[in-house]
Amino acid sequence: MNDYFPLRSRCVTVAGMKLAQNQVWKTGDEYLRIVHLERLEVQYKAIKDLVTGEGKHHHVSKKEFCRLLKGATLLTQDDLRGIWTTPPTAPAA
Numbered sequence: 001m002n003d004y005f006p007l008r009s010r011c012v013t014v015a016g017m018k019l020a021q022n023q024v025w026k027t028g029d030e031y032l033r034i035v036h037l038e039r040l041e042v043q044y045k046a047i048k049d050l051v052t053g054e055g056k057h058h059h060v061s062k063k064e065f066c067r068l069l070k071g072a073t074l075l076t077q078d079d080l081r082g083i084w085t086t087p088p089t090a091p092a093a
Helices: 062-068 077-085
Strands: 024-027 030-037 041-047 055-061
Touching: 030 055, 041 062, 055 062
Parallel strands: none
Antiparallel strands: 024 030, 030 041, 041 055
């Protein structure tokens, strides 16, 4: 093993992506937005509808958060713009 490279965090997450503040991940029918990121802890907001932004804040260890991200998709800025600029659909009468 090469000692030149520092040890990586265990949470290099899904598909080699590193965690960063304000990232939005889609897991099933819910979105997870990283609000605050520390060395060992993550504060995130679980959101059902990104347009309204209503959701619940959670504070978990980085290890727990990485487990939540299994099978999740990291949304790009273009994905988020598409969601926010899509006109809302009227409810069926």
